[in-house]
Amino acid sequence: GDSVTQMEGPVTLSEEAFLTINCTYTATGYPSLFWYVQYPGEGLQLLLKATKADDKGSNKGFEATYRKETTSFHLEKGSVQVSDSAVYFCAPYSGNTPLVFGKGTRLSVIA
Amino acid sequence: EAQVTQNPRYLITVTGKKLTVTCSQNMNHEYMSWYRQDPGLGLRQIYYSMNVEVTDKGDVPEGYKVSRKEKRNFPLILESPSPNQTSLYFCASSSGMGYEQYFGPGTRLTVT
Numbered sequence: 001g002d003s004v005t006q007m008e009g010p011v012t013l014s015e016e017a018f019l020t021i022n023c024t025y026t027a028t029g030y031p032s033l034f035w036y037v038q039y040p041g042e043g044l045q046l047l048l049k050a051t052k053a054d055d056k057g058s059n060k061g062f063e064a065t066y067r068k069e070t071t072s073f074h075l076e077k078g079s080v081q082v083s084d085s086a087v088y089f090c091a092p093y094s095g096n097t098p099l100v101f102g103k104g105t106r107l108s109v110i111a
Numbered sequence: 112e113a114q115v116t117q118n119p120r121y122l123i124t125v126t127g128k129k130l131t132v133t134c135s136q137n138m139n140h141e142y143m144s145w146y147r148q149d150p151g152l153g154l155r156q157i158y159y160s161m162n163v164e165v166t167d168k169g170d171v172p173e174g175y176k177v178s179r180k181e182k183r184n185f186p187l188i189l190e191s192p193s194p195n196q197t198s199l200y201f202c203a204s205s206s207g208m209g210y211e212q213y214f215g216p217g218t219r220l221t222v223t
Contacts (some may be wrong), residue, residue: 006113034211036212041216043115043214043216044154044201044212045213045214046211049211052168088195089153093208093209095208095209097167097208098155098156098168099159099208101146101155102153102154103151103152104153104154
């Protein structure tokens with residue numbers, strides 16, 4: 001089945017700092033790749049996705065590029081805000097079951 | 112408003128007392144799934160359903176049952192809960208496996 005390795009947290013940054021959360025995956029074929037975000041006390045929600053190699057997903061200032069050669073989908077944001085404090089999950093999908101998620105990376109942004 | 116609802120949101124129960132956590136979605140999604148979230152282990156899939164009357168095991172199905180009699184509902188049943196099932200549970204739905212999943216707000220279950 002699919003598997004994913006995600007940078008462990010917690011990550012603590014000052015406001016306006018640059019963020020990178022690493023994600024590498026193992027999957028057959030050409031998986032779709034997702035980043036989900038979980039704000040405190042809520043369920044997960046889709047942040048961004050990419051469905052083929054070299055695609056860049058983006059949303060709310062976050063970006064991630066589908067790198068098939070390195071099987072990676074690292075999440076980046078140029079200038080984080082306090083409101084970005086949350087847990088971030090990487091998830092590949094190639095058609096295998098069960099669906100897998102990374103263990104999550106907790107981000108805390110301080111003013 | 113498109114949403115996935117779960118009930119109850121919080122539940123404290125005792126070992127062996129059967130319980131059901133309900134999940135309902137109003138998006139006409141075919142695919143529904145249950146996950147548990149535990150510290151250090153992330154999100155793990157318990158069961159999923161591709162459509163009405165079609166269910167299958169995920170990564171950690173032991174101790175759980177599900178049913179899918181209607182498209183909108185996908186209850187999670189713990190026939191004899193044990194303390195190791197203390198966790199945060201999420202229901203999710205999507206238009207198909209591999210598409211964006213919409214998550215409910217979660218049910219925090221404590222089994223003493």
